[in-house]
Amino acid sequence: MAAQNLVREGVRWRVGNGSNIHIWGDKWLPTSSTYKIASPRQFLHQDTRVSELIDQDSARWKVNVLDALFFPYEADVIKGIPISSSLPPDKMIWAATPNGKFSVKSAYSIAMRQANRVDQGPQMYQAAPVCEGCGLEAETTGHLFWTCPRAREVWTCLKLVVPVDNDRIFSLLDLLWSMLVEESQNVEIVAKVVCIAWAMWRNQNEVQHGGQRRNGKDKVRWASQYMEEYKAATERLSCNEEADEAGGTWSPPPACSFKINGDSAIFANQKAVGVGVIVRDDIGRIEAAMSKKIPILLGAVEVEVMAYEIGLLFVKDIGIHDLIMEGDSLIIHRAMCDMSTPPSSVAVVIQGMQDMCKEFRRVMFSHV
Known part of the structure; x- marks a missing residue:
């Protein structure tokens, strides 16, 4: 029973397509307080799933729906959850580690928290002591x-x-x-x-x-x-x-292949991010380019992985089969090369991109 309680407290959902996750009641937010939605349920059914918040055609959050249903800070948190273009199944992950994988150390920390709650039992509320600096009010x-x-x-x-x-x-x-x-x-x-x-x-x-x-x-x-x-x-x-950066130079890809450079920017004041992709051939000629501004606020790693995914989707659409994907995020580079476990916040997108890479004839990854 104790082990079941430990596991129940230590796991949460990682959003894939959202079809298995209840919006209210399930743990799926990347916030360490409760991982659950605090916004009141208004007119939707208790069984409403997270998939209802995702546009299944574009694999993007329905921003207007989020703004209408949730507190502003919760809407922003949800918008910051990356969605893979492949919309894979939802997955249970270990919430107490950055990579979503179980560790004995994190389980021990959860167990100690549970034990402390049991030992302390119900307690009466106690006001904060009077401020020592002025002696006028409680020291909140x-x-x-x-x-x-x-x-x-x-x-x-x-x-x-x-x-x-x-x-x-x-x-x-x-x-x-x-x-x-x-x-x-x-x-x-x-x-x-x-x-x-x-x-x-x-x-x-x-x-x-x-x-x-x-x-x-x-x-x-x-x-x-x-x-x-x-x-x-x-x-x-x-x-x-x-x-x-000034000391480095762009190097061309092998003959008959292309190099794709992607990058991103965060516009915090506008609550938006931007991604850009440029495609060059083996002699450095620009074959294609694109840029996009997206009205959601993501973290640094999340927006970098979005730039990678948009870059791969772009070259897939224009018919390129042999390519080198180059970027400046070492975390994303190592994850795509299976050299390290990605952060749990972007793991589903990384997996989707690795599956997408199987559709190309040859794909390599480079870090600058």
Whole structure:
């Protein structure tokens, strides 16, 4: 019985065609809280399947349906789940590991969580202790970051207006969602807010362990210095990458074959991604090209695998049979070559592309 409970908690569905997954009740979202839909079921039947949310002809999510049925954050999560063009069967995977495969270590972690819940039993709700900094209110995250006089001192020193609506925003996560999605704030401003909040939390922990309480100016100074160091480090890294790219040259494929280069871009402010594909022959002539903007927001790995899949579908449509698929994602390259297990979020698309490759005469993969 204990083993069954462990397995039940540790597995979730990976979406293929969605025909076996109930929208409400089954675990299929790639979110580690419950993996289940929290949005209320309105007019649809309890037995409605995820396949009803997928356009079976284009193998894409029905975006308008998602926006109408689910909370905005859940709709965005669903849109970010890659769908393979082959629409394979749904599959149960181990949710506690990145690659979806069972490991003893992850099972032990789940078992310990279950044991802790049993040991603790039902408990009465206890209010948070009174804030040690001001002694005025309970020390919630909202109080620590916004309403505490010490927090207001920090934001005053920063000279940054943080739009906090106490009726809607109860946590740092709520604030970040509001700034990024609802108000489309500049990413640098949001990063500054996060860094300042981290500085306050860090100093709070220092005080708890006998350290010195810093004033608002010191916290702002520390956070600003940290951000400057981070920017400098990333700029140096960017310069090194540009130098590496400048030093490399495109190499042609073997005679009578073609090389396909695909790449992607993420437009976070527009909640969209873009993919581009270019096809060259063995002397470097451009034979075909295409680009597409897709109104869904995907992660870096997910949009890279989409670029690969769209590239393969493109060359299949124009009748190319001998090709080299070249891209800059090492994760996707190694997965396509069966050198490593792909992340569970893109495994179904990887499998679909590997099956598609059997329809070509010769396919090779190259990483740049």
